[in-house]
Amino acid sequence: MKKLSLLLLAITTFSCTQKEKVDTVVINANIYTVNPNFDKAEAFAVKEGEIVAIGTTQDIQTKYTATQVNDVQGKTIVPGFIDAHCHFYGLGLLQQKVDVSGTKSFDEVVAKIVAFQKEKNLPYITGRGWDQNDWEVKEFPTNEKLNELFPNTPIAITRIDGHALLANNAAIELAKITPNTKEEGGFIIKENGKLTGIFIDGPMELIEAKIPTPSKKEQIQALKDAEALCFNLGLTTVDDAGLPQETIELIDSLQKAGELKMRIYAMVSVSDKNIDYYTKKGIIKTNRLNVRSFKVYADGALGSRGAAMKKSYSDKHNHFGAMVTPLEDLETYAQKIAASDYQMNTHAIGDSANYVMLKTYKNVLKGKKDKRWRIEHAQIVDKTDFEYFNNILPSVQPTHATSDMYWAEDRVGEKRIKGAYAYKDLLNQYGKIALGTDFPIEKVSPFLTFYAAVARKDLNNYPKNGFQIENALSREETLKGMTIWAAYSNFEEQEKGSLEIGKLADFIVLNEDIMKVETSKIPYIQVTETYVNGEKVK
Template sequence: METTVYVARRIRTLDAGKPEAEALAVRRGRVLAVGTKAEVLEAAGEGARVVDFGSAVVVPGLVDAHAHLAGLGRSLTVARLEGAGSVDEVIQRLADAPSTSFQGDWLIGKGWDQNGWPGQGFPGRAELDARFPRTPVYLTRVDHHAAWVNGEALRRAGITRETPDPAGGRILRDAKGEPTGVLVDNAMDVVAKVVSPPTDEQLEARLSAALERCARVGLTGVHDAGMDLRTFRLLQTWDMAGRLPVRVYAMADGQGEERHTYLELGTYGGRMLEMKSVKFLLDGALGSRGAALHEAYSDAPGETGLLLMEPEELEARALAFMQRGFQVCIHAIGDRANTLVVDTLIRAGAATGTKALRHRVEHAQILRPEDIEKLGAAGLVASVQPTHATSDMGWAETRLGVERLKGSYAWRSLKEAGAVLALGSDFPIENPDVLAGLYAARTRQDAAGRPEGGWLPRERLTGQEALEGFTVGPAWASFAEERRGRLAEGMDADFTVLSVDPVSDEAKALVDATVVATVVAGREVHLHSTTLPTAL
């Protein structure tokens, strides 16, 4: 078996006994040795392949702790609406959409955000109907917690003025009571269930593209937050065939009827694919005013958001999965949702004796100070997404007011309270670029450096803490801390090579930095074409 020695300007091991090194050797997918170049070459023995990355920096494999592979694959092929500045621009993008944007005869798009449009009001079906009178159109909002559809889509779903709002959802209506074409949270499902599903070929192409993108941006692993059974079965097949380029820690989709099958199957551990956890959603998103708040939205008196299931149902599902040995991960954005989730995980964990399963709060976005302390004291994982803060900072205060911002996107406060931070992106809601996540975690600024000093700067993380959040944190949150998250002898040979040092170089250097290489289990799954290493 070939041994490869990798040399770089610096290797940040995150191993307390040897935090920095010049070289590391890899054999049979594991780290053979870490140290000076001379030490590692001696350990590798004669005939070892040597790769010199020059001025690049090696870090333990970067892992996105909250993402959606099927969603990323879908977003790479359907109509892209991110950054559209108006309804008219959305319509034009749809008119120019590629053929891959269709599922059956349904035109699919994603990424619209009314917060970036004049007036910031929700769109309506009329604009879509004028351009697409007979083609059903289904467009998900940037946060995936609202959908914009046309009249044909409403007709196929049987939605009329008499259709009641489903539990945990809202059908927006005009002054006459007619559906406007915007569906929030659980109301999306009424239309989604009649949308033509992707073909097997489409699903395979999408997942392949998503996994390739992950490797290209430097990710050695992804925690998939709510995987449907069809996707899981396909990835199982690929894993058994050795086709997965990155590791996938899958959370079973616990929201729909497939949860019964997952409960029956139990947990799963493959070579590159694991499913030891389950994901539930309790509330919606802040941008669509679906996040469940204790008090009304500052910009919508009387509205407090949505609970996507009753708290009693959430607890019953959590108990059932905990008893089957699943780690329970629950989406909570609003402060009311976070109160309920923290209490539920503590209570259910105690009832089942499963604190060791490291239950997780996904997003942990807006919390009251007392719930931050409670979450940390309970040893729960806070699975947070740094780029959500920099995406939302322009309008979050309008939604919440100044006082509630004190417990919002509060990474440092959560860490100081004792929570384990596992950082991610929530792609495709955000870009899967992990360098952007490292930058946002350190600066709480956009790519242009705004606002000066960072938004709510007390909650920034240091470069070291940000790196740990994408390495050590996800490893702990997936029970892999003895195998990954650090670079030490015997650990899995998962590492990412960057053109900059994410800890000691200035944070702004991350904006234009390059992922030089991605190595998973000793396999080079990505090498940047313009910065190829030198093999000696």
């Protein structure tokens, strides 16, 4: 009997020693792996920031022992969300500026600026968020009130989409702008030959050139503020659509020092100088930073009538919007980028801009495979041009559809609106679609992205049957667009975007099953935990 007991003890001890030691096991979960079969699982094991096993709770507990065991008690786990198009650094900077988003009148904008300056007392006031389409009077404001209240303090407040700006006379005089200043790549709005303070697209740079540059301390704080906001909402990778070299290098230094843990796919702001520098340097890839693309602007935005259209705007006769980058420059950029390993990601809103960029892409990519060049927004596409997306990747932001649906048809008319925000049509052409928010133009929450993609409604359940519901995405398509397809758009599908063996342990825990919860509840889902590299960051 004693020998039998010793034998059993030896067997038990041997069995225990056979368990592999890992850092973390997650058990009792409702896991959507987003693998090729869209399989579900209950548990997984994490070692050195990667998933080493995934399966049932019993299997994982039998085979692994861990320093940390996370029993999520049936909660839903999905891969960490990837925002395929946003302005991460811009979001952080906005936390240090006056926020006039959600205002219902220009008087409310002015009141917010007054309150902000009373608290901050800054030498130059900047901010963002106004949208005349949300006001009773849906016209661009003029700067008279700002001139009266702030005769000596420059003010530059950007429209919600970043494609129009209101400046007071102090800012205009600082920039040495007159009614005779040449307009390039956009418009300077005048009334009776006088400046109104509104600058659209290209001419905005004249004002922005005189805005004080944030200090390094302010830049670092902006990145950390943005990171905290994004981690709280389950974002583990962000594609920052347009960064200068110095900001990319600051991000890299903070990540390497362990002060910034967000994974960032950095699109370099296009210029001849930046193309020459980065294409010679080659792809820059670390565990948390990926630099292998250029952000290019073709046209402006629909809300400010800066999007380049084939025919004139339905609500402004003989106005076609504008290309903000000259056609010859777009062609030159495309040829230079095509000769490198870098990707070209172009902002294109209007049907004319989309057509020009699709044709340009096709011409320079002949004979080149797997370049994954992207059209960012692909907002208004002529029905005859959808076929060009058969090897051009659409990167879209579903909340643009639900933000613009109240007035978009007024801009483009009944016929053209059918090719607008057509996410299902775009998906059917390419086979994948990358989803993002374009924050801070839209709210940061990926749950609003998910809801807009599947319901095509606002939070008040409008419209009842969904805006052009034929272009809604399924929940599975939407989750893929926010995870594995977004990763693919960044050439990162082998390392993230799904919960599989060998991939990074970037995952989030939700308080509701996003794939089954009532549609109206999707926007209110909460992230209870966020993990990057297996480390809890929220």
